[in-house]
Structures are given as C-alpha cells and as structure tokens.
Amino acid sequence: MRKLEGQTKRRLEAQARVIKALAHPTRLFLVEELCKEERCVCELAEMVGSDMSTVSKHLALLRQAGIVKDDKRGKKVFYRLRMGCALDFTSCASAILEETSRRRLEAIAS
Amino acid sequence: MRKLEGQTKRRLEAQARVIKALAHPTRLFLVEELCKEERCVCELAEMVGSDMSTVSKHLALLRQAGIVKDDKRGKKVFYRLRMGCALDFTSCASAILEETSRRRLEAIAS
DNA sequence: AGCTCATTTGGTGCTTTTGCCAAATATGCC
DNA sequence: GGCATATTTGGCAAAAGCACCAAATGAGCT
Numbered sequence: 001m002r003k004l005e006g007q008t009k010r011r012l013e014a015q016a017r018v019i020k021a022l023a024h025p026t027r028l029f030l031v032e033e034l035c036k037e038e039r040c041v042c043e044l045a046e047m048v049g050s051d052m053s054t055v056s057k058h059l060a061l062l063r064q065a066g067i068v069k070d071d072k073r074g075k076k077v078f079y080r081l082r083m084g085c086a087l088d089f090t091s092c093a094s095a096i097l098e099e100t101s102r103r104r105l106e107a108i109a110s
Numbered sequence: 111m112r113k114l115e116g117q118t119k120r121r122l123e124a125q126a127r128v129i130k131a132l133a134h135p136t137r138l139f140l141v142e143e144l145c146k147e148e149r150c151v152c153e154l155a156e157m158v159g160s161d162m163s164t165v166s167k168h169l170a171l172l173r174q175a176g177i178v179k180d181d182k183r184g185k186k187v188f189y190r191l192r193m194g195c196a197l198d199f200t201s202c203a204s205a206i207l208e209e210t211s212r213r214r215l216e217a218i219a220s
Numbered sequence: 221a222g223c224t225c226a227t228t229t230g231g232t233g234c235t236t237t238t239g240c241c242a243a244a245t246a247t248g249c250c
Numbered sequence: 251g252g253c254a255t256a257t258t259t260g261g262c263a264a265a266a267g268c269a270c271c272a273a274a275t276g277a278g279c280t
Contacts, residue, residue: 004139004158012135012142015203019138023130024238025122029114032122041257048114054239056258066210075247075256083209088202093125096193100176134268151227164269166228185226185277222280229274237266244259250252 021065022089026050027058030079031086034068038080131175132199136160137168140189141196144178148190 002008022028026048033039033047041059045052059079062068067086071078112118132138136158143149143157151169155162169189172178177196181188 001153001157002143004136008139009135012138014207015200016133016135016138018203018206019129019199020133023126023133025119025126026114028122028126028129029118033112042255043111047111051240052257053241053259056256057238060258066206066213072246072257075254077257083206086202086206088198089129090125092196092198093128096128096176096196097124099193103176152225161270162227163229163271166226167268170228182227182277185224187227224279225277227274227276229272231272232270233268235266235268238264240262242259242261244257246257247255249254 018065018067019089021061021067022086024058026055027062028090030055030058030062031067031081032090034079034081035084035087038071038078040076040078042076044079128175128177129199131171131177132196134168136165137172138200140165140168140172141177141191142200144189144191145194145197148181148188150186150188152186154189 004012022031029048030044033044039047041052041056044059045055048055059068059070063070063079067082068079069082071080114122132141139158140154143154149157151162151166154169155165158165169178169180173180173189177192178189179192181190
C-alpha cells in the first residue's frame with residue numbers, strides 16, 4: 001500500500017506549490033492576459049483594478065512558481081508567460097465546472 | 111482593454127475554486143490514488159497518515175469541487191475520481207517543475 | 221435496545237494568504 | 251542633483267486554510 005511519505009510526499013508538495021500559484025482568480029486573469037502578449041505591471045494593475053503593489057506581489061508569486069518571467073526595460077517591467085501549458089489548468093478546471101453544472105441540471109430535471 | 115469584472119470575474123472565481131481544491135499535497139495524493147481504484151476513507155487515512163477526520167474533510171472539499179464522488183455502502187464510504195482529467199493538473203505542474211529545474215541547472219553551468 | 225466500527229461535524233489554536241498603505245528602490249529626464 | 255514615474259518591499263489587520271480532538275451521526279450486528 002503506497003503511503004504519503006518520502007519521495008512521493010516531496011514530489012506532491014512541489015506540484016501543489018505550482019498549482020497553488022494558480023489558485024486565485026486574479027492570478028488566473030494575469031495568466032490569461034500574459035498568454036496573449038507581454039504587459040507591464042501598471043497596465044495589469046489597471047486591468048485587475050487593484051493596487052499596483054498587490055498585482056506586483058501576485059506576479060512575483062507566479063514568477064517564483066516558474067509560470068511567468070519578467071523583463072525590465074527602462075522604467076517598466078514587462079511580464080510574459082513562460083510556459084503556455086499553464087492554460088491547460090484553466091481548460092481542465094472549465095471541463096470539471098461544465099460537467100458539474102450538467103449534473104446539476106440533470107438532478108433538477110429528474 | 112479587458113478588465114477583471116462581471117462575467118469574466120465570476121468565471122475565474124469558479125475556476126480558481128476548482129484549482130484551489132487540488133492545491134494541497136494530501137489532496138493530490140488522494141486524486142492519484144482514486145484514479146486507480148475506489149477507496150474507503152479509513153484506507154485513505156492510513157495511506158495519508160493523518161487523522162481520519164482530516165482526510166474526510168479533504169475528500170469533502172474535493173467532492174464539493176466536483177472532482178470526486180462518494181458511494182456509501184454499508185458502514186463504509188467509498189470515494190472515486192469523477193473526472194480523469196484532474197490528473198492533467200499534475201502533469202502540467204510536473205512540466206513546469208521540470209522546466210524550472212532545467213533552467214536552474216543551465217544557470218549554474220553558465 | 222445496546223454495542224462497535226466508519227464517517228462526518230463542530231470547535232479550537234495556529235499558520236498562511238491577501239489587500240492596502242507607506243516607505244524604499246530604480247530609472248529616465250530636466 | 252532634483253523630480254516624476256514605475257515597481258518592489260515591509261508592515262499590518264482581516265480572512266481563509268489546516269490539523270487535531272471530541273462529540274454527533276449512521277449502519278450493521280447480537
């Protein structure tokens with residue numbers, strides 16, 4: 001019987017850290033936007049509608065998780081997606097949500 | 111310029127709830143195990159090595175997110191994965207982790 | 221009913237996360 | 251240098267997450 005310990009535990013902790021980095025609506029929004037094109041922090045802050053320091057911290061978190069990279073040019077810092085597969089998370093989450101709502105409708109109908 | 115509000119915001123909040131449900135090493139372990147075969151709570155609690163109440167709460171969280179389903183039979187409650195695609199999360203997380211460690215090695219080498 | 225096993229629920233303390241503010245840092249321009 | 255803009259960092263309070271314990275619920279058995 002497999003147990004949650006040793007190497008398995010360490011691997012899952014590392015994976016959970018990456019997944020946790022995406023487990024926030026603002027950070028999902030940032031990932032979706034940065035997938036299209038690079039953006040500087042002040043642009044992103046305006047889109048998100050939060051304090052720039054807040055958005056900066058979200059971006060730092062995504063960077064530490066290896067999901068985005070930053071590029072300082074002049075006064076500005078531009079962020080972009082490092083790995084496109086980060087969007088797979090959202091598509092899988094969508095699939096689960098759709099399946100859930102489908103089941104809800106069936107439950108009501110029956 | 112797209113903003114984080116209205117329908118977009120609600121969609122991302124829903125997605126983040128699903129992703130957050132997977133953002134914990136214990137819950138990733140449960141998903142991996144339940145992908146192979148159904149298990150009852152006491153088996154899973156032994157594998158995880160935590161209090162059964164703790165594991166039960168993790169499972170309830172996964173159920174609320176639509177990731178697992180439960181099936182009461184006799185005294186026991188068996189859980190199983192509802193959607194196999196939940197494993198896509200872990201493979202994507204792995205890809206990001208591998209890419210990150212690859213970059214670290216390159217940085218050391220240069 | 222009384223007993224036992226399996227599970228869930230409620231409560232508590234502790235840690236982490238989050239968002240804002242203010243202060244610090246960095247860059248370009250005059 | 252002095253100033254304005256862009257970003258990060260540190261601090262703080264509110265909120266959420268987590269793990270354990272104890273109590274409650276439920277199902278089968280005698």
